[in-house]
Amino acid sequence: MVRLDGVALHYQVGRRRGPEALRDLAFRIEEGGFRWLRGPSGAGKTSLLRLLHLTVRPTGGRLVVFGTDIGAATRAELPALRQRIGMVFQDFRLLPHLTAFDNVALPLRIAGRPEGQIRADVTEMLRWVGLARRSGARPAELSGGEQQRVAIARAVVGRPSLLLADEPTGNLDDAQAERLMLLLKEMNRLGATVVVATHNAGLVARHPGPSLVLEQGRLVGDA
Amino acid sequence: MxxxxxxxxxxxxxxxxxxxxxxxxxxxxxxxxxxxxxxxxxxxxxxxxxxxxxxxxEGAAAALTVQVPTPADPAPAAGATRLDAVLAALRASPGIAEARALSAEELASLLRPWLGGAAGDPALPLPAVIAAHVTQGWADLTALRARLAAAAPGTLVESHGVWxxxxxxxxxxxxxxxxxxxxxxxxxxxxxxxxxxxxxxxxxxxxxxxxxxxxxxxxxxxxxxxxxxxxxxxxxxxxxxxxxxxxxxxxxxxxxxxxxxxxxxxxxxxxxxxxxxxxxxxxxxxxxxxxxxxxxxxxxxx
Incomplete structure (x- = not known):
């Protein structure tokens, strides 16, 4: 499902090559696998998630997602792969001019699903995250926790094969965080590969599972 | 649906x-x-x-003006006036669709803006003026000039096509x-x-x-x-x-x-x-x- 062999990532600073965000990463995640992604701030967790989300390409090594070598793939090949990936961003990344309903519906519309199916799926998903009555609200009218739940609904509504989450419980209370973990585990049980970046040691302790541990852009633990 | x-x-x-x-x-x-x-x-x-x-x-470029001085004098070829000789030569020329000599009244009317009442004076030694129309694509002005000068020396041919x-x-x-x-x-x-x-x-x-x-x-x-x-x-x-x-x-x-x-x-x-x-x-x-x-x-x- 996901394979990294000696993967490195440099960000560009203007035309210059910036500092190395990730280096010499090598690990595999099998289909239907689950990984916590842990490490201190600045360790490279978000960069690794961006790599797995295919919004940046590796600047070294080999990254294979869904059997496709991402470094060698053409631009035209990537959108179809991205449609199979759900991502919960730390900063939600909702479109401010769209309602909660339309934000959640966005990946389905991009994938070209029929509007009737979109309506049913999005309504069900909003009900599941407890926002059925807020479907017409725009992000500015929602609390941080509500925006987080919209972002989660958007990430899972298309039943992705690979689900990535960057600090998904950061704006949720304990009850909501537990509810989210149940959702992620259910997605994992149904066959999705799940990678969750978190600082929340308590959450990891309550839901034990294999972890990838990053420090200064290097993988220091895979167990 | x-x-x-x-x-x-x-x-x-x-x-x-x-x-x-x-x-x-x-x-x-x-x-x-x-x-x-x-x-x-x-x-x-x-x-x-x-x-x-x-x-x-389609209009002016297709028109020719021919002036025949002393039109009533006999032409070099016997039996015709200079005007008749020029008209005959014109009508026989290739590319000429129509040729007509202006009447004395038409000439007087053309000259009236410059000469006033004297324009109609029959004593004025006016040349005859022939208005001719050429067919589209005609361009052999030099040959026509030579032919008309032979019919009546001193004949002037003015083509509007130049301007x-x-x-x-x-x-x-x-x-x-x-x-x-x-x-x-x-x-x-x-x-x-x-x-x-x-x-x-x-x-x-x-x-x-x-x-x-x-x-x-x-x-x-x-x-x-x-x-x-x-x-x-x-x-x-x-x-x-x-x-x-x-x-x-x-x-x-x-x-x-x-x-x-x-x-x-x-x-x-x-x-x-x-x-x-x-x-x-x-x-x-x-x-x-x-x-x-x-x-x-x-x-x-x-």
Whole structure:
């Protein structure tokens, strides 16, 4: 499902090559696998998630997602792969001019699903995250926790094969965080590969599972 | 069925990138309207120049004036006056469609502005004047001059084609300028749409990155910009055309006396056919420019 062999990532600073965000990463995640992604701030967790989300390409090594070598793939090949990936961003990344309903519906519309199916799926998903009555609200009218739940609904509504989450419980209370973990585990049980970046040691302790541990852009633990 | 169609329509109009605000409906249509207005004037200038060339070439350029001094004297060939000899030679010449000697009254009428009442004095030693029309494509003036001089020495042949040719060259230059203006206007319209599209891209950069991350293709994003730019440019084209029409009708009325009979005070058919194409051309420029601009911009994303 996901394979990294000696993967490195440099960000560009203007035309210059910036500092190395990730280096010499090598690990595999099998289909239907689950990984916590842990490490201190600045360790490279978000960069690794961006790599797995295919919004940046590796600047070294080999990254294979869904059997496709991402470094060698053409631009035209990537959108179809991205449609199979759900991502919960730390900063939600909702479109401010769209309602909660339309934000959640966005990946389905991009994938070209029929509007009737979109309506049913999005309504069900909003009900599941407890926002059925807020479907017409725009992000500015929602609390941080509500925006987080919209972002989660958007990430899972298309039943992705690979689900990535960057600090998904950061704006949720304990009850909501537990509810989210149940959702992620259910997605994992149904066959999705799940990678969750978190600082929340308590959450990891309550839901034990294999972890990838990053420090200064290097993988220091895979167990 | 109806619900499904409604759903499809909603899908097609869904403004996920917020382009109704990012590509506003004021500045771009107004600028394109100004470009269309100028294009309409340039098109009219080109059509008018073409009409003038055609009118002059069909009229004055096809005419010859032949002056025969001492027309009543005997011609070198026995048995005819000089006038008759010239008329006979003219009518026998290839390319001459018609030749007619002006009457004494017509000559007096032509001279009256200069000579006043004396124009009709039969004692005036006036040459005979023959008005001739040539067929289209005729150009053998030198041979005709030689033939007429042989029939009646001293005969003058004046072709209107020389100055009409110069005027036609001038008109064709004006036509070329009009096409150049059209090309410039199209270029400026392209630049205006490109700048507006780039501004829209900058304003919606976050939204574009989000939908790109959700799996949107370049086509998905470019089509949304192109659809909006096409609508706004087409709207500007229609506004510019509506603004240009009264001006063009007024100009056509002014030009009509020079271009044809009084009934020709309407827009020429070529212009009537070309003007509706302007909003379509504006819309096409909007579509193509937005597509190219967005697709080029998207290359910076992986």
């Amino acid at each position: 109806r619900e499904r169609r409604h759903a499809r329509l909603r899908h097609a109009r869904f403004d996920d990138l917020g382009l109704r605000r990012a590509l506003g409906d004021r500045m771009l249509p107004l600028l394109v309207a100004a470009m269309t207005f100028l294009a309409g004037l340039a098109l009219a200038g080109s059509a008018a120049a073409a009409a003038l060339v055609r009118h002059w070439q 009409v040719g110069r005027l036609a060259l001038l008109a064709r230059s004006l036509q070329a300028c009009a096409w150049l203006v059209l090309a410039l206007v199209a270029g400026v319209a392209t630049a205006v749409v490109a700048v507006a599209t780039r501004a829209g891209l900058a304003a919606r950069r976050d939204a574009i990155e989000i939908v790109h991350g959700l799996g949107a293709t370049d086509r998905y994003i470019a089509v949304r910009f192109a659809r909006r730019a096409t609508l706004l440019a087409g709207l500007g084209g229609v506004l510019g055309l509506l603004a240009a029409l009264p001006v063009l009708v007024a100009l056509a009325t002014l030009v009509a006396p020079f271009a044809g009979p009084p009934s020709a005070a309407t827009l020429p058919p070529v212009l009537l056919a070309g003007l509706p194409a302007l909003p379509l051309a504006a819309a096409a420029i909007g579509f193509v420019t937005a597509q190219v601009t967005v697709r080029r911009w998207l290359r910076r994303l992986p």
